[in-house]
Amino acid sequence: MSILSYDGGMSLRIALLGLLSFSGPASGYDLTKKFETSINHVWQAGHSQIYPELAKMAADGLITVEAEGARGRKIYTITREGRDELRHWLTEHTPPGPVRSEGALQAFLLPILDPPEALAVLRRTTEAVEAKLEHLQGLRAVKGSQAAGREEHKLGGYALDLGIRHALTTLAWARDTAAAIDPDADPGQGEPA
Amino acid sequence: MSILSYDGGMSLRIALLGLLSFSGPASGYDLTKKFETSINHVWQAGHSQIYPELAKMAADGLITVEAEGARGRKIYTITREGRDELRHWLTEHTPPGPVRSEGALQAFLLPILDPPEALAVLRRTTEAVEAKLEHLQGLRAVKGSQAAGREEHKLGGYALDLGIRHALTTLAWARDTAAAIDPDADPGQGEPA
DNA sequence: TTGCCCATGTAATACGTTACATGATTTC
DNA sequence: GAAATCATGTAACGTATTACATGGGCAA
Incomplete structure (x- = not known):
């Protein structure tokens, strides 16, 4: 080392x-x-x-x-x-791509479940990601309210943006996947791709 | 256990x-x-x-x-x-959100570098993610070409979709972040948000 | 008969989590 | 003086990577 x-x-x-x-x-x-x-x-x-x-x-x-x-x-x-x-x-150093995600593993294995169970899993996923998204947006709000001239708020700012984008992407995926499994299910908001 | x-x-x-x-x-x-x-x-x-x-x-x-x-x-x-x-x-089981990503850690620490170095890191990130994206799309093509009636191709299909969406999201983030660091840099394609 | 793939295991080390353990300082 | 917080450490255990080790079957 x-x-x-x-x-x-x-x-x-x-x-x-x-x-x-x-x-x-x-x-x-x-x-x-x-x-x-x-x-x-x-x-x-x-x-x-x-x-x-x-x-x-x-x-x-x-x-x-x-x-x-x-x-x-x-x-x-x-x-x-x-x-x-x-x-x-x-x-x-080039980092290895994001690997070993329990959430992605659930997505991978989703076809094992029958549609009602799979939809329930997707709903749980959606709730968890929405909570995470709120948390991250809260962090961003804190950063934004700090003294404008200070540099400190910059550390982590790009990663926060990336995390928020990934959360939004996961929400869209869950919505579209639920629609693919059951076109009649209530997507809650937005429309499938 | x-x-x-x-x-x-x-x-x-x-x-x-x-x-x-x-x-x-x-x-x-x-x-x-x-x-x-x-x-x-x-x-x-x-x-x-x-x-x-x-x-x-x-x-x-x-x-x-x-x-x-x-x-x-x-x-x-x-x-x-x-x-x-x-x-x-x-x-x-509700999985913990995706945690411990070396890529996100680089994003977090990006403000430590001065702009030219940060832009170079973002270019490397973009290349790596593009390679990963191609790999995943290759996997999807294989799945698509399998016998239509078989169910086997479904296992992993949703996770593949999720992975591709995350990769695309990361590419967009890298493009926008580079533009934020240096508005005159050549983004290669697309336009910043 | 040499090399490659099949096929299974163990050992050493590193990384990560939970629990254990201790003591100083401040606050009510 | 009791409780919360500051402050640092170790121990036990589980998970993950790399390297070591062995042997069968097949093809050139």
Whole structure:
């Protein structure tokens, strides 16, 4: 896992470097909070995964403990090597397409069910995606209301847009698929393709 | 991990049950091949994960070895319990939204890069997604050319549609995002929103 | 008889989740 | 002084990837 020859599976590291790069020095606790809020729809990690990873990253020279705050709070700062690693991953690493989605697996297996059951599954999917969509749009509203001059709201903005578009696409798919399974079913809104 | 109280993380099991349910009895080798081809864009697993899982599923009574073929080939058949488990997961389990996407993580961190680098990343993303799109459309063409009366081509058809729609959505996002970063950049095709 | 595909497994390692465990500081 | 939050860690377990290991059958 050297700085220049990377193979895969270090996304947690990259996410942490990204947050430290953008928001400045932070503790493991701070970063855990940011995982719960801002970056949550793109990558997840709990504190039990974050603390050991920070220790490894410090050992690898990607971050350093420049200061210690109250009650043992360790403040990590990204190093030059850390920034290089982050930039390298962003510019050189081509991610594998989105794989391993339980939702897509349900879509895949949908023909196993008979029409009434399949339609019920699609309704549940629609509800779940609508809830997610509202959540993401709420996040966007928060960003929009932040001080206009600040740059911070930009981090994650493109990913938010992408997530919203994907949610809308999934809703359209569910509507059209329900119509294909049963043309007489009430699509709720819109019209099938 | 009883049959009725399920929490999460048994998607591999479900995928195997789905394939066995739809295509009839098969060996671990057969199922590994199907993972490489048909179900690949939705869930992945190699033989080293599949063989032990089949053994556990047999121990749990979800499948049985009804026959043994040439050179130690074990033919698994889904049981009644297996079908129940599969149907239960499909109808009752609400999957968590698509999480942990390296592509979305790159989108999230894009503002860290300066415009020329960010645009280069978006171009690479576009190329990768176009390749994936072609692959999926190829799969759909194969399905379309199969005997019309057969049902088999239906398994996976809805997921294929969903995958293609998501790919198209990602392409549109990349185009619009590039235009937002640099309005003078050549978008290649189409016009920004 | 050499090489390729069929066919099945295990081992080592990494990644991720849940639960366990501890203690300091602030707030009511 | 009780409860909530701050703050950091480890342990146990499950899931996933890569590499290692073995042997049968068939075709050139």
